[in-house]
Amino acid sequence: HNGITRPQGYTVSWHANPAVEAHHFGQSHPMKPWRLVLTKELVLAYGMHHAMDLYLSRAATFEEMADFHTEDYLDFLRQVIPADMEAAEQSERMAKYNFGDDCPIFDGLYNYCSLYSGGTVDAARKLVNNQADIAINWSGGLHHAKKTEASGFCYVNDVVLGILQLLRFHPRVMYIDIDVHHGDGVEQAFWSTDRVLTVSFHKFDRDNFFPGTGSLDSTGPSHPSNPGAHHALNVPLNDGIEDGDYLQLFKDIIGSCVETYQPGAIVLQCGADSLGCDRLGCFSLNVTGHGSCVAYVKTLGLPLLVVGGGGYTPRNVSRAWAHETSILIDAADKIDPNIPETVTFRNHFGPDYSLFPPLSEMRKIENKNSKQYLATLVSTIREQLRYMQG
Numbered sequence: 214h215n216g217i218t219r220p221q222g223y224t225v226s227w228h229a230n231p232a233v234e235a236h237h238f239g240q241s242h243p244m245k246p247w248r249l250v251l252t253k254e255l256v257l258a259y260g261m262h263h264a265m266d267l268y269l270s271r272a273a274t275f276e277e278m279a280d281f282h283t284e285d286y287l288d289f290l291r292q293v294i295p296a297d298m299e300a301a302e303q304s305e306r307m308a309k310y311n312f313g314d315d316c317p318i319f320d321g322l323y324n325y326c327s328l329y330s331g332g333t334v335d336a337a338r339k340l341v342n343n344q345a346d347i348a349i350n351w352s353g354g355l356h357h358a359k360k361t362e363a364s365g366f367c368y369v370n371d372v373v374l375g376i377l378q379l380l381r382f383h384p385r386v387m388y389i390d391i392d393v394h395h396g397d398g399v400e401q402a403f404w405s406t407d408r409v410l411t412v413s414f415h416k417f418d419r420d421n422f423f424p425g426t427g428s429l430d431s432t433g434p435s436h437p438s439n440p441g442a443h444h445a446l447n448v449p450l451n452d453g454i455e456d457g458d459y460l461q462l463f464k465d466i467i468g469s470c471v472e473t474y475q476p477g478a479i480v481l482q483c484g485a486d487s488l489g490c491d492r493l494g495c496f497s498l499n500v501t502g503h504g505s506c507v508a509y510v511k512t513l514g515l516p517l518l519v520v521g522g523g524g525y526t527p528r529n530v531s532r533a534w535a536h537e538t539s540i541l542i543d544a545a546d547k548i549d550p551n552i553p554e555t556v557t558f559r560n561h562f563g564p565d566y567s568l569f570p571p572l573s574e575m576r577k578i579e580n581k582n583s584k585q586y587l588a589t590l591v592s593t594i595r596e597q598l599r600y601m602q603g
């Protein structure tokens with residue numbers, strides 16, 4: 214292999230199940246579980262698997278998913294079939310649970326949900342059992358799902374299930390979300406507790422960008438006696454933010470949060486739709502810029518659960534997640550930026566065949582985040598953290 218060996222001093226676990234990758238949301242749907250195949254091909258071709266403990270994710274049980282979701286909702290998820298999409302007698306429940314264009318019913322839906330959720334629950338348990346210091350499930354990160362409702366391509370909120378596992382051992386858990394969309398489902402699940410601090414960076418435009426929540430002043434329940442007050446933080450951004458500004462903002466905010474909140478563990482959602490050139494996104498991050506956020510979180514030295522999320526240009530999603538895997542095993546410096554000849558589906562990475570194509574220049578989006586705006590975000594959030602402290 215390429216000289217990649219186990220990092221000294223800490224353990225990284227990798228959680229995946231190839232059965233997840235075979236599911237199809239439908240022809241024109243932007244969510245492609247197949248991007249996980251490309252990610253895995255890169256990770257294997259670079260020899261990164263030599264530096265991790267590899268686990269085949271098991272399916273989360275109904276009871277495990279019922280730690281967050283209602284039995285009603287899970288019963289429906291378990292029994293619904295694609296033909297019900299058209300059937301009139303199911304249409305009321307379809308509407309009630311928000312199935313439709315964004316969240317279609319496809320073959321094997323329940324299997325898909327229980328497998329990606331099982332991966333995140335397993336990963337969290339590795340951390341609490343001290344069998345891993347960093348645990349990775351790229352098939353998870355489905356942050357929009359609600360207790361009784363599917364939303365934004367998400368059906369079961371594996372992030373919430375993972376955090377609930379960590380809360381069995383850690384008094385405080387911090388959740389960080391760099392998907393271009395607001396992590397609304399996770400925020401809502403822990404809205405009324407001070408045991409989870411949620412921090413989402415996202416494009417915010419109330420009327421024109423999904424889900425429309427996550428404004429700067431949305432920091433938890435408004436009543437100060439509610440323990441969740443000031444325990445949700447939101448970093449609303451405009452189009453076109455670039456690597457340097459994003460990383461500075463990320464470090465300033467996450468550094469202050471960790472210093473103030475002192476979490477026992479961190480969950481990092483690495484949605485890759487915040488990259489430049491994403492089919493649904495509007496930021497201008499490069500693979501290196503996105504990865505630098507992961508590298509920064511790693512330096513904090515806390516038990517770390519890493520999940521995927523959005524990402525709609527599969528070749529770039531896999532570049533980012535493979536690069537981030539190399540960062541997490543401390544092998545980024547051993548990775549050849551030219552994608553190895555041996556990668557299956559190598560044609561997807563042409564014409565450059567680089568792990569780091571210049572995404573920010575390939576589809577230039579004007580940066581609508583002024584230095585002044587970014588400085589205001591940092592100072593406002595530091596002020597909100599002072600309220601959190603009481």
Ligand code: TV1
Pocket residue numbers: 241242243314315354355356357365366367392394395422423484486493522523524
């Ligand atoms: C079928 C076929 C569904 C083509 C959905 C883009 C499609 C979208 C499709 C789409 C699409 C959204 C909304 C409007 C809410 C709707 C995994 C009232 C070309 C974590 C989820 C975005 C992001 C949902 C998920 C959003 C994640 N954008 N083509 N749908 N309605 N939904 O705006 O955070 O990345 O776009």
Ligand code: CA
Pocket residue numbers: 390391392393394395396413414415
């Ligand atoms: Ca986000």
Ligand code: ZN
Pocket residue numbers: 392393394484486522523524
């Ligand atoms: Zn997203």
